[in-house]
Amino acid sequence: MMNKNELRKEIRNRKRQFTPEQLRELSQPIIDKLRNHPKLQAAKTIMLYHSMPDEVYTHDFVTEMVEAGKEVLLPVVISETEMEIRKYTGLQDMAISSYGILEPVGEVFTDYQSIEFIAVPGMSFDSHRNRLGRGKGYYDRFLAQVPSAYTLGICFDFQKLDTIPADVYDKRVDEVI
Ligand code: ADP
Ligand code: MG
Numbered sequence: 001m002m003n004k005n006e007l008r009k010e011i012r013n014r015k016r017q018f019t020p021e022q023l024r025e026l027s028q029p030i031i032d033k034l035r036n037h038p039k040l041q042a043a044k045t046i047m048l049y050h051s052m053p054d055e056v057y058t059h060d061f062v063t064e065m066v067e068a069g070k071e072v073l074l075p076v077v078i079s080e081t082e083m084e085i086r087k088y089t090g091l092q093d094m095a096i097s098s099y100g101i102l103e104p105v106g107e108v109f110t111d112y113q114s115i116e117f118i119a120v121p122g123m124s125f126d127s128h129r130n131r132l133g134r135g136k137g138y139y140d141r142f143l144a145q146v147p148s149a150y151t152l153g154i155c156f157d158f159q160k161l162d163t164i165p166a167d168v169y170d171k172r173v174d175e176v177i
């Protein structure tokens with residue numbers, strides 16, 4: 001079986017077969033499924049993510065969820081090991097970071113127990129709902145602090161693998177879209 005780093009390389013190669021425009025197009029049916037998901041619809045407080053160029057595109061969807069009346073939270077990487085969670089209430093809660101990308105700058109959110117639904121991005125997910133991230137373990141550490149939230153893994157179909165090796169600290173998601 002390939003190790004995690006070899007699998008990440010394989011997924012990066014698969015992503016390279018697509019243009020940004022194609023990825024944007026492929027994102028639409030995935031976002032439709034997310035929008036229609038009963039667990040998302042039932043939740044008041046949801047954590048989404050602000051997509052990077054090679055991820056399922058979520059920029060418009062986060063705003064749509066604010067307009068739908070949800071309390072929307074976004075993660076921000078703050079160190080080599082940790083993310084923090086910030087509130088998103090509209091575009092004024094985003095600013096250009098030192099990396100030149102838009103990053104959440106809303107009020108810091110610490111009431112993790114109130115998060116009901118989390119859209120979890122991944123390099124890959126397998127048929128056992130194991131997740132492969134970018135290799136820093138950010139979501140493994142974060143999800144350990146939010147055991148009651150419903151977690152939905154988000155990736156393109158071409159990113160899915162049969163088997164991802166799981167270490168003891170790896171957090172599975174409840175479902176993969
Ligand atoms: P990813 O989940 O991003 O694919 P890995 O699962 O390979 O990345 O984890 C990356 C690193 O994060 C591992 O070396 C591991 O030691 C560390 N890590 C993951 N979860 C925890 C945790 N709960 N506590 C401490 N370290 C962790
Ligand atoms: Mg992991």
